[in-house]
Amino acid sequence: MRRYVIVGTGVAGIAAAEAIREADPQARILLIGDEPEGYYSRPGLAYYLTDEVPEKQLFPWRARDFRRLGINLWHDRVVALDPRGHRLKLQRHSEPVPYDRLLLATGSVAVRPDLPGVDLQGVVKLDTLADARRIRQLARKAKAAVVIGGGITALEIVEGLLHHKVQVHYLLRGDRYWRRVLDEQESRIVERRLSERGVRLHYRTQAAEIMGRRGRVTGVRTTDGRVIPAQMVAIAVGVRPRLALPRAAGLRTERGVLADEYLRTSDEDIFAAGDVAQVYDPRVGASVLDDLWSVARAQGRAAGYNMAGWKTPCRRGTPLNVTRLAGLTTTIVGQVGQPARDGEDDLVGIIRGDSEVWRSIPDAIVAQEGFSVNRLRLMVGKKHLLGAVLMGDQTLSRPLYHLIDAQADITPIRERLIQGREPVAEVLAEFWIQWSRQHGTQKPQS
């Protein structure tokens, strides 16, 4: 009877446990996680901040689901890994824990910038349920908050603060929001909506210091010497895979724990999946980091099968996220990147709900269409669509994903898309109707 140990109770760990059980009904499966709440919807934290969903609703699994799968769940932290001896050392449990196959699904953690005052009370991030609770608690009393960072998480925090009637100051390093993924018009749409809702945007502004009194935040001093009074400072400048454990154990790491397309690390019996893993993608020819729920799940599942001996390569698929930016539903799919400009990035490395693929700059022609708040940007390659950003009306979200993911041959409409004499959305919708008839995407996948 094989002993499987999974470190991390996030979606990658859960998906792996399910897959192992499916492939090896006799297996002993132990799931170890250091968050007392166990498995919950991490992206759901954004909706918890805005009261769209109560805390107890964030838990997709009940105790009986773990029992049904015969998974042993421990609340503890793994502090050391001994690959040769095939054992783990835990913080609370005194005995070493043996394994035959191990999965590292330890996720990523928010980067803490090296800023005077980051330890003050009132400085927050959004990684965990505990962080979300903290933000809600502080927001009830705070009058003003400063938000530092970019991408999706920063705006999710902004939304949560607005919902709690906190005056928000949003600091941007450069002259626009999320420059590596959005184009200028898209950034402006988001910024305009933010200011309409009362957010004060501070362009080309960096924090020099978080100021405090008696251990609590009182404001932020900017590099140009201004002082913004605030009782809270939220930081969302990016995340980093948790690498301490695998590094100390001598596993190969780069930006994440390196894993092949079977999710195996440089040690035969150790696998990695989810945000912590940098996984080889044969289509790209490189190892890629993602910070996406669906990718973490797919990797976890494939890792589980491989651990149990079902050889299953993980095909990452086209990265997709559907998120809200300043209240505007936005689909981001495939390669949509913008050329970087030095010193204007609000982010270091990867962020939540992000994929390195989005930032790759495609060899494509841009076809775009803007309505008042609805906007579609298409990255048109030689034969295929490479990526798209769709803001507002989401009618085309699913068609776009399928056309991009299936690498549909768009030769018949390519010229019409690029010339821009007809509405891009219309040309696409028409094409989709024909294409999906031929390819039958109407059937639900099971």
Place this chain on the structure above:
Amino acid sequence: MDWKARLARWFRQEAKRHEAMVAGYVVPDPIRCVQCGICSYHCPIGIDVRRHAWEGQPVVESYCLTCGECVARCPRGVLRFERSDLLPAD
């Protein structure tokens, strides 16, 4: 007719092509789902729609009212209606 109306008409025609238009099912698109639970939270009769989205299974419970609450509330467009006759018979 603009493209949206045309797309809508197409969806209707697609459905009509098959005669037995008994009822619609809620069908999930799992790749979009982040298990936030808003769907299940708003289901008036307590169906765990989120679990269906995890499993990639349509909501075929006979007591589903097809009220559309979950479809409308999902912030990520995970859920949509589909005609029952397009689903594999079970």
